[in-house]
Amino acid sequence: MWSRRQSHLRRVACGVEELRCRRREQEAALRKARREQQLVSKRLLRESPEEAAGEGAAAVLGEAEIQQFLRLAQRGTDEKEREKALVSLRRGLQHLETQQTFIWMEGSMRILVGLLTCNRALLQLEAARCLHELSHSEQSAVAEACLPATSYLLIYLSGHSSDFIELCLYTLGNLIVESEAVRRHLLPQGIVPALASCIQSPHVAVLEAVGYTLSQLLQAKEAPEKIIPHILDSTLLQHMLQLMQPGPKLNPGVAVEFAWSLHYIICSQVNNALLITHGALSTLVLLLLDLAEVVQRTEDVGLELLACPVIRCLSNLLAEVATEDVGGQMELRDERIVAALFILLEFFLQKQPSLLPEGLWLLNNLTANSPTLCTSLLSLDLIEPLLQLLSLSNVVTVLDCIYVSLQVLTVLCNVAEKGPAYCQQLWPGPLLPCLLNTVALSDTDVVGQSLELLQLLFLYQPEGLNSGPFSCQAGAAFNPASFKIHQGSLGPRRIWRRKVFQGGFNGHYRHFLLTVVGGILHRPTLG
Amino acid sequence: MLLPTALRARVAGAPGAAEPLPVERNPEARAAPFRFVPRLVRFPREHEFFEDGDVQRHLYLQDVLTQVAEAPEKSRVPEFTCQVAGCCQVFAALEDYQHHYHMMHGNACSLCSRAFPSEHLLDTHILEWHDSLFQILAERQDMYQCLVEGCPEKFKTTQDRKDHMVRLHLYPADFRFDKPKTNRGPATPETVADLSTRTLADDGDAMEVCCEPTSLTPARVGERRTYNHRIPSTICFGQGALRGFKSTKKRNKHH
Numbered sequence: 001m002w003s004r005r006q007s008h009l010r011r012v013a014c015g016v017e018e019l020r021c022r023r024r025e026q027e028a029a030l031r032k033a034r035r036e037q038q039l040v041s042k043r044l045l046r047e048s049p050e051e052a053a054g055e056g057a058a059a060v061l062g063e064a065e066i067q068q069f070l071r072l073a074q075r076g077t078d079e080k081e082r083e084k085a086l087v088s089l090r091r092g093l094q095h096l097e098t099q100q101t102f103i104w105m106e107g108s109m110r111i112l113v114g115l116l117t118c119n120r121a122l123l124q125l126e127a128a129r130c131l132h133e134l135s136h137s138e139q140s141a142v143a144e145a146c147l148p149a150t151s152y153l154l155i156y157l158s159g160h161s162s163d164f165i166e167l168c169l170y171t172l173g174n175l176i177v178e179s180e181a182v183r184r185h186l187l188p189q190g191i192v193p194a195l196a197s198c199i200q201s202p203h204v205a206v207l208e209a210v211g212y213t214l215s216q217l218l219q220a221k222e223a224p225e226k227i228i229p230h231i232l233d234s235t236l237l238q239h240m241l242q243l244m245q246p247g248p249k250l251n252p253g254v255a256v257e258f259a260w261s262l263h264y265i266i267c268s269q270v271n272n273a274l275l276i277t278h279g280a281l282s283t284l285v286l287l288l289l290d291l292a293e294v295v296q297r298t299e300d301v302g303l304e305l306l307a308c309p310v311i312r313c314l315s316n317l318l319a320e321v322a323t324e325d326v327g328g329q330m331e332l333r334d335e336r337i338v339a340a341l342f343i344l345l346e347f348f349l350q351k352q353p354s355l356l357p358e359g360l361w362l363l364n365n366l367t368a369n370s371p372t373l374c375t376s377l378l379s380l381d382l383i384e385p386l387l388q389l390l391s392l393s394n395v396v397t398v399l400d401c402i403y404v405s406l407q408v409l410t411v412l413c414n415v416a417e418k419g420p421a422y423c424q425q426l427w428p429g430p431l432l433p434c435l436l437n438t439v440a441l442s443d444t445d446v447v448g449q450s451l452e453l454l455q456l457l458f459l460y461q462p463e464g465l466n467s468g469p470f471s472c473q474a475g476a477a478f479n480p481a482s483f484k485i486h487q488g489s490l491g492p493r494r495i496w497r498r499k500v501f502q503g504g505f506n507g508h509y510r511h512f513l514l515t516v517v518g519g520i521l522h523r524p525t526l527g
Numbered sequence: 528m529l530l531p532t533a534l535r536a537r538v539a540g541a542p543g544a545a546e547p548l549p550v551e552r553n554p555e556a557r558a559a560p561f562r563f564v565p566r567l568v569r570f571p572r573e574h575e576f577f578e579d580g581d582v583q584r585h586l587y588l589q590d591v592l593t594q595v596a597e598a599p600e601k602s603r604v605p606e607f608t609c610q611v612a613g614c615c616q617v618f619a620a621l622e623d624y625q626h627h628y629h630m631m632h633g634n635a636c637s638l639c640s641r642a643f644p645s646e647h648l649l650d651t652h653i654l655e656w657h658d659s660l661f662q663i664l665a666e667r668q669d670m671y672q673c674l675v676e677g678c679p680e681k682f683k684t685t686q687d688r689k690d691h692m693v694r695l696h697l698y699p700a701d702f703r704f705d706k707p708k709t710n711r712g713p714a715t716p717e718t719v720a721d722l723s724t725r726t727l728a729d730d731g732d733a734m735e736v737c738c739e740p741t742s743l744t745p746a747r748v749g750e751r752r753t754y755n756h757r758i759p760s761t762i763c764f765g766q767g768a769l770r771g772f773k774s775t776k777k778r779n780k781h782h
Contacts, residue, residue, distance in 0.1 A: 030582045121627035158645035161629035193677040308580040319569035335544035346528040354579035368565035371547035419551035452563040
């Protein structure tokens with residue numbers, strides 16, 4: 001996977017700046033699609049032929065030419081000629097106009113399907129490539145026109161030719177994405193058993209293709225009701241988890257596809273208890289540990305592509321596990337998870353800061369109900385690194401910075417609320433100066449969370465307030481006038497964060513502020 | 528972020544954790560106006576929270592798919608012929624030969640030299656075509672198994688099976704792997720005027736699974752299985768077995 005990706009980037013014949021610009025445009029388009037919940041649309045998955053490096057760019061074919069190629073392919077005498085005809089057809093099919101002409105011609109798909117199932121292997125292959133081109137079409141009508149071929153594509157998945165199987169899989173994956181009609185056919189035609197048999201292939205390319213197809217299938221809107229139950233009933237789950245086991249046989253490209261597939265299954269919340277029974281938690285934890293080790297060793301591009309879904313899966317699964325007392329969940333008592341997560345947080349900070357919130361989300365779920373892992377945070381000296389995330393304005397956007405601060409404070413509250421023994425260990429070090437900074441911010445959620453934390457610290461370990469650094473800074477920072485609590489002008493985009501992490505906390509902290517601050521400023525030791 | 532130096536070693540170390548500190552909560556902590564309670568957070572599928580990661584995922588997929596669409600370069604070699612007896616196709620690239628071998632000889636019935644796309648279909652073919660016990664049982668009970676893997680339904684006739692596959696599994700009505708052998712019948716109405724109406728049957732003999740039971744001759748029914756059909760027919764195990772590559776027609780004449 002990784003080598004293919006890099007070689008593609010090398011072949012594109014344009015400058016670095018142009019690449020970056022194109023990348024930004026792609027990203028913008030994808031973001032827009034995501035917000036409209038259209039991200040699964042295939043037109044975003046492929047560059048148009050005009051944009052691709054101009055090798056072998058072909059002309060649009062007319063009806064007569066298509067007919068000619070089909071006739072030659074079907075009834076030509078020389079096999080080489082037949083093959084060439086199909087190659088020419090395939091090149092023409094890169095264009096939408098040719099695709100449309102093709103599907104509207106009577107009998108054309110029948111002939112193509114006939115070639116797909118004929119007794120000449122190379123013609124089959126070329127016919128499959130033509131279908132693959134069609135499957136890339138931007139128009140659903142073209143994808144739906146490929147319906148007659150799907151049952152054969154499925155049958156070929158049980159064959160022996162790994163290249164052919166790979167091609168069929170990607171074709172099916174593309175068709176799945178574009179058309180609900182195709183999905184409605186593929187399920188009764190047996191796509192789940194076919195995938196379950198393909199996933200046992202020894203070929204890495206085939207496995208990656210299975211993962212791709214599965215992940216596309218799982219993104220369908222109707223997946224939670226119609227697709228995921230079938231998948232959970234099959235042997236696919238066990239094989240997926242096996243392919244994600246860390247070790248010398250782990251292939252990152254394959255693991256990425258199955259990690260994303262697992263993410264779609266888990267976040268659909270169909271039957272996560274079953275996943276836990278199958279050992280998904282321990283597999284994910286081991287994979288996370290493995291990732292943390294690899295990240296330190298290599299400058300490998302793309303590990304965040306694997307880290308992201310693994311973190312999401314773990315985090316959502318942990319939300320299913322009620323408390324630390326769930327029998328046999330020894331991995332939740334393993335402090336290596338916390339250590340690994342921090343290594344990954346640092347990695348995100350350098351490579352992909354937009355993934356920091358996801359990492360911190362996992363940290364919240366790890367620490368919320370776990371005295372063991374809260375203790376680990378303390379015993380592994382991770383409070384200071386955590387506090388460093390409170391001052392990130394030069395790395396991430398302002399809004400992300402605020403959100404990250406909120407998450408950090410929430411995790412600290414998770415620790416502090418467990419009682420005096422925890423608060424005692426929290427106090428030393430830069431905690432207070434950091435807190436004073438956050439309290440001075442204008443974001444209401446952050447201020448609110450800081451005050452929650454202060455209140456817990458104050459309640460459980462009031463002696464901490466007498467420490468030296470605090471007393472010097474108290475006068476400067478705790479100036480009631482500077483705490484004008486203004487209703488922040490948070491954009492509607494981020495309002496939900498407040499609801500999620502705060503539960504609608506508003507206004508009352510003004511009262512607290514005056515109480516605590518008044519109490520602090522009137523203490524005899526502070527003068 | 529400055530991480531403690533011992534952290535990396537810890538990840539590589541043994542599982543386990545320090546003894547948790549004692550938990551001692553004071554109910555005052557949750558007295559109004561304070562509401563903090565540790566909460567497990569979960570995000571559903573379409574949540575905005577996943578936007579950034581999803582966008583990165585799709586950027587990656589764009590790269591992958593662009594490469595998959597390109598036909599791979601083939602390694603050219605001097606021309607050679609297929610080594611399987613009876614097949615005289617010539618190849619100039621290893622990938623071509625590999626594909627040819629898998630498709631044409633990988634799951635081939637040695638008795639009637641038909642090739643099948645999968646082992647499952649080959650097994651079904653052997654059972655339904657070449658197993659006399661099957662024929663006997665088929666007269667008394669439903670023996671024709673649905674061709675979709677995982678479907679347990681069995682039927683009395685191939686027509687019933689085909690109806691089931693079309694109705695329930697949404698297979699095309701002209702699904703090739705269930706075509707009766709001798710049906711080169713009248714052109715179906717929807718074939719095209721311009722392009723030839725001889726389409727599938729010509730190229731298709733090699734890919735058929737089964738035939739109508741009525742087209743079997745009585746001699747075939749009485750035939751005894753004397754050898755495993757996957758062994759190449761050039762190997763002979765004794766009396767009654769045939770040498771070489773014979774077509775079914777000739778065999779019927781002998782029996």
